Amino acid sequence: LIDIGKVVACHGLRGALKIQVASQYVDWLLEAKTLFLVNATGAPTRFKIQKIQANQGRTLLVFLKELPSRTMAEPWLHAVAQLPESARPTLKHDEFTVDSLLQLAVFLVSNPSRE
Numbered sequence: 001l002i003d004i005g006k007v008v009a010c011h012g013l014r015g016a017l018k019i020q021v022a023s024q025y026v027d028w029l030l031e032a033k034t035l036f037l038v039n040a041t042g043a044p045t046r047f048k049i050q051k052i053q054a055n056q057g058r059t060l061l062v063f064l065k066e067l068p069s070r071t072m073a074e075p076w077l078h079a080v081a082q083l084p085e086s087a088r089p090t091l092k093h094d095e096f097t098v099d100s101l102l103q104l105a106v107f108l109v110s111n112p113s114r115e
Contacts, residue, residue: 001036001044001082004029008078011061015073019081021058029060029083036082039075044082 009018021029030052036044051063062081067073 002085002088003080004083005058005060005081006078007037007076007081008059010070010073010077013070014063015067015069015071016061016063017067017073017076017081018055019060019062021060023058028087030054032083032087034084034087035062035064036084037076037079038082039079 003022005019005021007017008020010016011018023029032052033049035047035049037047038044047064047066049062050065051061053061055061064073067076
């Protein structure tokens with residue numbers, strides 16, 4: 001699973017979740033069919049997306065089948081939102097994800113042997 005953001009608010013009576021997205025590119029997220037939420041228990045819970053739409057800035061409004069009301073959505077406030085790895089778009093040869101960059105070795109040009 002890949003982290004895409006965090007639930008920052010509930011929106012409306014139908015239990016929409018407002019998710020602050022970590023990426024500036026949200027278009028590919030609009031095609032998602034499944035969302036996982038991780039709350040304080042630490043275990044991801046799978047949800048079926050009914051509707052997802054871009055909101056202001058880098059936020060999405062997400063309506064989940066299993067959360068039809070605000071009361072049911074509120075316990076998920078501050079949860080981490082995740083998507084399956086398979087939902088990640090194919091990148092061009094010169095594009096990278098943040099997590100792949102974080103795994104790269106770093107060394108000084110003055111010491112190329114990394115000693």
